[in-house]
Amino acid sequence: MKNIFFSEKCYDIVKRIPKGKVMTYKSVAKTLGTNAYRVVGNAMNKSPGMPEMPCHRVVKSNGEVGGFVHGTRKKIEMLNMEGVKVKNGKVDLEEYRYSLKSKS
DNA sequence: CCGTTGACTCTTT
DNA sequence: AAAAGAGCCAACG
Incomplete structure (x- = not known):
């Protein structure tokens, strides 16, 4: 039993997202x-x-990149560099959505 | 304990 | 299609 903040768990999940994949905020929460x-x-x-x-690998459920400290546009470029093709500010979730069980 | 804050999401207009 | 409203829930003061 780990008594850590919810945020810490989020970081743990996000860090596990493989390169070239993305997760939605909802999926992480789920x-x-x-x-x-x-x-x-x-x-x-x-x-x-x-x-x-890789907080830039976390996107919104509708495929939009969402927000980013350096600017949304920057995040898109980073994703493209990772191999995730962003179309008109959107990501093909059908292709890049990643699922992970938070089993310890 | 209560109110505010949010890089969100879903439903209705 | 685009905008507005309602709903979600942990962290902070």
Whole structure:
């Protein structure tokens, strides 16, 4: 039993997203066993900036990139560099959506 | 305990 | 299709 903040769990999940894949805020929250998609976003925003923190691989459910500290546009370019093709500011979730069980 | 805050999501107009 | 409203829930003061 780990008594860590919800945010910490989010970071753990996000860090597990493989390159070239993306996860929606909702999926991350679901993986953590809750529907607090908002808290996931908040957690990313207040992200400590730890290394290997691909917060840019977390997107909205409708495929939009969402927000980013350096700007949404920057995030899109990063995703493209990772191999995720972003069309008109959107990601093909059908192709890049990634699922992960938060089994310890 | 209560109110505010959010890088969200879904439904209705 | 685009906009507005309602709903979701942890962290903070």
